[in-house]
Amino acid sequence: MTIAEWLADAKADAEKRGLPELIPMLESLAQATERLRAADWNDDASTQPTAPSAAADLAQGGSTE
Amino acid sequence: MTIAEVAPRIARGELKSEKLTEDCLSKIEALNPKLNAFILVTGEQALARARQADKEIAGGRYLGRLHGIPVSLKDLIDLEGTPTTAASRVRRDHVAADDAVVTRRLREAGAVFVGKTNLHEFAFGTTTEDSAFGPARNPVDPTRSPGGSSGGSAIAIATGMSLGTVGTDTGGSIRIPAAACGIVGLKPEWGHISATGVVPLSRQLDHVGPLAASVTDAWIQYNALQPPSARTIELPEAAPLNRLRLGMPAGYLFDRLDADVERSVMAAIDLLRRQGATVVDVTLPHANDIAAVYLHLVFGDGAEYHARTLVTRPEDYTRNVRLRLEMARYVLAEDYIRALRGKALIAAEVDRALDGVQALVTPALAIPAPPIGATTMPVKGGPDAVRSLMLRCSQPFNLSGHPALSLPCGTTPAGLPVGLQLVGHKGRTPALVQAALAVEAAIAS
Numbered sequence: 001m002t003i004a005e006w007l008a009d010a011k012a013d014a015e016k017r018g019l020p021e022l023i024p025m026l027e028s029l030a031q032a033t034e035r036l037r038a039a040d041w042n043d044d045a046s047t048q049p050t051a052p053s054a055a056a057d058l059a060q061g062g063s064t065e
Numbered sequence: 066m067t068i069a070e071v072a073p074r075i076a077r078g079e080l081k082s083e084k085l086t087e088d089c090l091s092k093i094e095a096l097n098p099k100l101n102a103f104i105l106v107t108g109e110q111a112l113a114r115a116r117q118a119d120k121e122i123a124g125g126r127y128l129g130r131l132h133g134i135p136v137s138l139k140d141l142i143d144l145e146g147t148p149t150t151a152a153s154r155v156r157r158d159h160v161a162a163d164d165a166v167v168t169r170r171l172r173e174a175g176a177v178f179v180g181k182t183n184l185h186e187f188a189f190g191t192t193t194e195d196s197a198f199g200p201a202r203n204p205v206d207p208t209r210s211p212g213g214s215s216g217g218s219a220i221a222i223a224t225g226m227s228l229g230t231v232g233t234d235t236g237g238s239i240r241i242p243a244a245a246c247g248i249v250g251l252k253p254e255w256g257h258i259s260a261t262g263v264v265p266l267s268r269q270l271d272h273v274g275p276l277a278a279s280v281t282d283a284w285i286q287y288n289a290l291q292p293p294s295a296r297t298i299e300l301p302e303a304a305p306l307n308r309l310r311l312g313m314p315a316g317y318l319f320d321r322l323d324a325d326v327e328r329s330v331m332a333a334i335d336l337l338r339r340q341g342a343t344v345v346d347v348t349l350p351h352a353n354d355i356a357a358v359y360l361h362l363v364f365g366d367g368a369e370y371h372a373r374t375l376v377t378r379p380e381d382y383t384r385n386v387r388l389r390l391e392m393a394r395y396v397l398a399e400d401y402i403r404a405l406r407g408k409a410l411i412a413a414e415v416d417r418a419l420d421g422v423q424a425l426v427t428p429a430l431a432i433p434a435p436p437i438g439a440t441t442m443p444v445k446g447g448p449d450a451v452r453s454l455m456l457r458c459s460q461p462f463n464l465s466g467h468p469a470l471s472l473p474c475g476t477t478p479a480g481l482p483v484g485l486q487l488v489g490h491k492g493r494t495p496a497l498v499q500a501a502l503a504v505e506a507a508i509a510s
Contacts, residue, residue, distance in 0.1 A: 036400055
């Protein structure tokens with residue numbers, strides 16, 4: 001699900017539940033989610049997956065093989 | 066008045082716990098109507114316990130530095146036989162069947178419980194405004210927030226309503242109010258102090274720890290909260306300042322500071338340099354991702370804990386906390402997992418930044434105590450959300466789990482306190498406290 005699709009669904013759901021105040025908050029959450037999904041530690045299924053210890057390897061400037 | 070000052074007098078019988086407790090209860094009676102720091106005052110029980118402590122001490126059974134000392138508990142920590150409200154109507158019918166582990170440890174140390182302190186509802190906020198019991202107010206300027214979520218605890222220490230207190234810190238909820246009220250707050254290393262019997266916000270980010278009038282008082286309480294096998298009898302001594310090596314993570318942690326806060330923090334760091342400390346630049350390469358990682362974790366965990374009552378009793382939450390929890394329910398599992406991986410990465414980066422230094426030095430709180438009701442504050446030209454600004458400097462170390470301490474480092478021209486944060490190595494909290502003692506002494510001089 002793309003963030004745009006998720007946001008559209010979440011806004012519609014909030015309206016349906018009678019919580020329109022959530023809409024600007026959901027837009028802020030969408031921005032944070034966008035940042036999270038763009039982070040360089042995320043895997044891409046078309047390439048080699050990172051090892052379980054990838055986070056530590058990356059912080060040490062080492063390989064993630 | 067500090068625990069370190071009065072404890073020897075109590076031990077020698079020169080000062081009675083009953084008198085000390087009466088003094089604290091008098092301050093609560095005088096100040097609480099204005100500052101709203103306490104949700105529950107356990108006056109009669111406290112006086113009975115204080116008289117018992119005096120008898121024990123007179124009989125030669127002194128238990129240590131907390132014996133006979135009036136302390137308070139943030140009201141999401143269980144105290145047997147009293148409600149643990151979490152500052153919410155959702156828990157209005159709750160009565161704790163048992164002490165939390167930290168309560169039991171303080172009780173075994175001889176502490177006297179004077180009451181339960183106000184907080185941001187369910188600890189889900191940084192200002193202590195959204196509470197079923199009304200907003201708590203900063204003792205320096207009651208039109209302003211005391212910070213939060215452990216706001217009532219910080220007020221209690223700053224005003225002498227209790228000499229010790231225990232709070233919790235999920236994104237900064239010990240260090241933020243400590244900075245905003247001009248006291249010391251110690252967030253222990255994650256997992257070192259038990260959270261059993263404490264209402265959770267995010268079990269993987271929650272830390273239980275002390276707020277105090279001095280670094281030594283924070284240590285005295287921390288020491289008693291530890292598992293018995295980890296406790297020490299001796300107080301730690303200040304590290305020699307000329308052998309202190311600190312890492313300063315420039316960038317994210319320093320780039321959105323209120324101008325007055327920035328001046329105080331940089332002046333403190335310059336002072337440490339002049340007095341012989343070495344301050345070197347270090348980096349946290351993924352610092353700009355911290356807020357996004359934190360948000361998805363705390364939202365995911367909060368949504369899980371509150372799912373049932375959000376459906377059955379939504380009207381019992383304060384409006385702002387309910388809305389944030391409702392928003393939290395939209396976080397997707399895949400994004401939560403991304404945040405978990407980011408958390409591990411950030412923890413490793415903090416470890417790397419600590420290589421070769423005793424502690425990191427940063428601001429504890431990017432802004433002074435905000436006016437009650439403010440949702441944004443002007444920082445470096447633009448209005449930023451108060452909540453984001455208040456979490457910015459503290460939440461990285463909830464993600465990483467490192468021990469971190471806030472201590473006062475001056476005031477703004479308006480007299481509002483500013484806090485400096487020191488972050489230590491995992492497994493070496495005593496060394497962090499020794500560094501903090503040195504910094505505290507340098508700033509006091």
